[in-house]
Amino acid sequence: MELLGLYYYWVFAILLMIGLYAVIVKLNLIKKLIGLSLFQAAVFLLYITMGKLEGGTAPIVTDANANGLFSNPLPQVLILTAIVVGISTMALGLGIVIRIKEEYGTIEEDEIQEIDK
Amino acid sequence: MTVIFGFFLLTLLLITAVAIVQSQNLFVSVMLSGMFSLLLAVNFFLLDAADVALTEAAVGAGISTVLLLSALAITAKHEKAPSSSRVGALIIVIIATLVLIYATLGNPQFADPNAPVHQHVAPWYLDKTAEAIDIPNVVTAVLGSFRGYDTLGEVFVVFTAGIGVLFLLGTQPGPFAQSNPFKLTDPKGLRHYLIPRVVGRMLIPFILLFGLYVQFHGEYGPGGGFQAGALIAAAIILFALLEGENSALKVIPRSVLIGLIAGGALLYGVVGLFGIFLGSNFLDYSVLSSNPVKGQQMGLLIIEAGVGITVTGVLLSIFHAFAARGKF
Amino acid sequence: MTAFHSHLPVLQVIVPMLTAPLVILLNQKRLPWIVATAASLCAFAIAVTLAMSVMAGQTIQYSLGAWPAPWGIELAVDAFSALMLLVVTGASSVALLAGAQSLDKDIEHHRQPLFYAAWLLALSGLAGILVTADAFNIFVFMEISSLASYVLISGGPDKRALPAVFKYLVMGTIGATFYLIGVGLIYMMTGTLNLADMAFRIEDVADQTPILLAAGFITIGLALKAAIFPLHIWLPNAYTYAPNMVTVFLAACATKVAIYVLLRFDFFVFQPNLVGHDFQFTFFLLPLSLLAILVGSSVAIFEPKLKRLMAWSSVAQIGYITLGASLLSVSGTTASVLHIFNHSLAKGALFLVMACLGMRIAQLRIDNIAGIAQKMPWTMAAFVLAGLSLIGVPGTAGFISKWYLITASFESGAMGIALVVIILISSLMAVVYIWRIVESAYFRQPEEDLVITEAPIPLLLMTWVVVLMNVYFGFAPGVPIELATGAAELLHGQTP
Known part of the structure; x- marks a missing residue:
């Protein structure tokens, strides 16, 4: 269990950097946005991992389990917000990419820079 | 296991x-x-x-x-195929990963009840929800009431993205509309394809029903306005793909979508303002009813509806804006 | 304090925020502009009232939903946030009042309701960051203001606005996500999101790796948002290709709000608790500030495009602001906060002049404005005065903050002289790039007969209002100095 906990954090770190790598290295603008969403997904995992409680269940308190243990609701709330922020950014980014395609005829960063010279 | x-x-x-x-x-x-x-x-x-x-x-x-x-x-x-090798970036990223992994070794033990996360603020929410709001789902309580201001902000993030896409793309077909070989939505939809059509038509009512269930059951089980908005929007998008975008626009025209976007966000804000008018603070729902607990539940129900309305409106508007650009 | 008074912190945010959905429903010709301007002026009035309450010594706090902090979200206004609120709401109001004609030129009529709604959301997002006392709430409002700014910038008439705004979107999102990671790690170690509570509880765990990692993530993330050198690369193009009025608004305040959060986090949460953090802060920030000042000014000297020249000058000016903070003294931080205020005045006025020129000239390049002072004497006179303030000539607002900065540098010990020399050199560089424009406008002959007239009256009027404020606050800097000193004392933990 302890090893699994560490593994969660490692996966967070690796995912974060895979996403960042895609954002930095990829020239295709849509690929950059996909990388950005991986990057954000890593953060979701970090928050949710820290909220887990040994032997806990989802924080829905009914009469049947009123004395039980519950995982932390707060990180879950924060990540609900963050997921929505993520999709909003993605939608706006895609809108910009579509306009770039219409104006420049390409969505590869190097070709756009070539046209702008 | x-x-x-x-x-x-x-x-x-x-x-x-x-x-x-x-x-x-x-x-x-x-x-x-x-x-x-x-x-x-x-x-x-x-x-x-x-x-x-x-x-x-x-x-x-x-x-x-x-x-x-x-x-x-x-x-x-x-x-496009990458033109140059990216070894440098790869090395930097690997080093950063190792640093991050090293730093996580100092994290509190996974799922440890004594970790600071489970000590300070969280137990209060678990206790207080039953007492002050009396709904089973603590996540909904924190989202809608204890940290309702964050959620108001979140609705406005969605709102901003919606008006941003409409501002960028408008509703007119773009210059690529003529030449584009890939059609996103056929005006006739997928009517000629029997299997998607039959299966899709059967699914839509169930998705809508599930969306409404998620909307109004958010206080008892997992769910709430965001999830419901996404589900309802998905059902209508499926309808648009099957029957053609114009049929979907006939069901919910663009002017109604704009109304939904603005109306949901305003509904949330106005519920908050009622807190001020009734002598308490912004977003205090307790004063909405003579019984504070009932007031909280009422407030949560209305703001979740506001969230659901705006999210549905924004997602559908974005879909239609994208689809209009790709139309031939 | 009356009942209504106590709601001002939240009204500061929700007045522009809730007006935005109303604005998109309006489609008569001038109505969206009128409503947006009214909401912005209303926000400015609230900011003035809050600043007066703060100066009268009141502490202003507000619990949302009437839930007590740290469980609920708390708002708090002190001297620092009051001053920043004045800058943000003032810049928005001036730009809107001045900008109706200029924005008509850049934004088609049927897109205007959406544009003004985005404007109000940017304003409300920036104000929301300034009033909140909750670390995660800062993230939410940062995203509102960022998404809204992307929309505003993408309205620029040049197609190059689009790649510029895409770059801004990617870098801005990385910055915000870094901040989110940092906040998450601190939450993991302290169990709280309220800033004051965080500062209190972080002491016990201050030496553990997740906290150090969090400090790194938050600093880098906010530095990206604040365009601190070398993370400024999104700024020049975004400011250059944005609609002129959007540049006036955002250049005056957007990056400065990120600096506000950075200073607040660093001085409140990290420096009192993390051993050696203050040294690291100086060690990283001081060289970067100096590089920003020198590189920004040098590029500005050789830049032919006017708005880009001004944007590079902003990179340098952000360097001054961070330089003051990196000295870690009350006088240094005072200079820093004061320069946020004064630079907003000077740069706001300069970008207003750019908007005046943009009304009459298609391509804003130094060669294209040759001899223009004959045709637009009032505009160019405003440029000269605002330029003097940017350089820091006595009698202008810019002088006051440079003077504070130089004084603080002298106090900082052995390296003080070197810092002063660099500040003076870069001021001379500012003389050079301002002079290049003045020289072209006043002393060169126009290539052909220019058939242009003076800028529209409302625009010119507001430009002069801001220019005269530069002069006024050069002679009577009492209010900003009082607020800035109050802010610096707060940041250094001295109760005034």
Whole structure:
């Protein structure tokens, strides 16, 4: 269990950097946005991992389990917000990419820079 | 058993992520990122985050895949082959990963009840929800009431994205509309394809029903306005794909969509303002009724409805804006 | 304090925020502009009232939903946030009042309701960051203001606005996500999101790796948002290709709000608790500030495009602001906060002049404005005065903050002289790039007969209002100095 906990954090770190790598290295603008969403997904995992409680269940308190243990609701709330922020950014980014395609005829960063010279 | 399953899922997550970045076929990348979201949702479920899992599945695997595919239909299906090697960036990223992994060794032990996360603020929410709001789902209580101001902000983030896309793309067909060989939505829809049509038509009512259930059941089980908005929007998008975009616009015209976007956000804000008018603070729902607990429940119900309305409106507007650009 | 008074902190945010959905429903010709301007002026009036309450010594706090902090979200206004609120709401109001004609030129009529709604959301997002006392709430409002700014910038008439705004979107999102990671790590170690509570509880765990990692993530993330050198690369193009009025608004305040959060986090949460953090802060920030000042000014000297020249000058000016903070003294931080205020005045006025020129000239390049002072004497006179303030000539607002900065540098010990020399050199560089424009406008002959007239009256009027404020606050800097000193004392933990 302890090893699994560490593994969660490692996966967070690796995912974060895979996403960042895609954002930095990829020239295709849509690929950059996909990388950005991986990057954000890593953060979701970090928050949710820290909220887990040994032997806990989802924080829905009914009469049947009123004395039980519950995982932390707060990180879950924060990540609900963050997921929505993520999709909003993605939608706006895609809108910009579509306009770039219409104006420049390409969505590869190097070709756009070539046209702008 | 859960431990092995956890390891397996996380490893699968990493493999998918690498495949997403590696694939030069953007279509494959998008489909894989849909899978990635589903895997992530299962992980969240294992970590007791039912609400987050539902949202990630609806938003990550559903809506964001649809939006990405619409964008691909207009822009490009393939990524250009990389021109130069990227060893330098790779090395930096690997070093940063190792530093991060080293730093996480100092994290509190996983799922430890004595970790600071479980000590300070969290138990208060668990206790106070039963007393002050009296609904089972603590996540909904924190989201809607204790931290309702964050959620108001979140609705306005969605609102901003919606008006941003409308501002950028408008509702007119773009210059690529004429020449574009990939049609996002056929004006006649998929009417000639029997199987998608029959199966899709059967699914739509159930998705809508499930959306409404998620909307109004958010206080008792996982769910709420965001998830419901995403689900209802998904049902209507499916309808648009099957019957043609224009049929969907006949059901809900653009002017109504704008009304939904503005109305939902305003509904949330006005409920908050009632707190001020009735002599308490902004977003205090207790004063909405003579019984504070009933007032809280009423407030939560209304703001969740506001959230659901705005999210549905924004997602549909964005879809139509993208679709109008790709029309021939 | 009356009942209504106590709601001002939240009204500061929700007045523009809730007006935005109303604005998109309006489609008569001038109505969206009128409503947006009214909401912005209303926000400015609230900011003035809050600043007066703060100066009268009141502490202003507000619990949302009537839930007590740290469980609920708390708002708090002190001297620092009051001053920043004045800058943000003032810049928005001036730009809107001045900008109706200029924005008509850049934004088609049927897109205007959406544009003004985005404007109000940017304003409300920036104000929301300034009033909140909750670390995660800062993230939410940061995203509102960022998404809204992307929309505003993408309205620029040049197609190059689009790649510029895409770059801004990617870098801005990385910055915000870094901040989110940092907040998450601190939450993991302390169990709280309220800033004051965080500062209190972080002491016990201050030496553990996750906290150090969090400090790194938050600093880098906010530095990206604040365009601190070398993370400024999104700024020049975004400011250059944005609609002229959007540049006036955002250049005056957007990056400065990120600096506000950075200073607040660093001085409140990290420096009192993390051993050696103050040294690291100086060690990283001081060289970067100096590089920003020198590189920004040098590029500005050789830049032919006017708005880009001004944007590079902003990179240098952000360097001054961070330089003051990196000295870690009350006088240094005072200079820093004061320069946020004064630079907003000077740069706001300069970008207003750019908007005046943009009304009459298609391509804003130094060669294209040759001899223009004959045709637009009032505009160019405003440029000269605002330029003097940017350089820091006595009698202008810019002088006051440079003077504070130089004084603080002298106090900082052995390296003080070197810092002063660099500040003077870069001021000379500012003389050079301002002079290049003046020289072209006043002393060169126009290539052909220019058939242009003076800028529209409302625009010119507001430009002069801001220019005269530069002069006024050069002679009577009492209010900003009082607020800035109050802010610096707060940041250094001295109760005034």
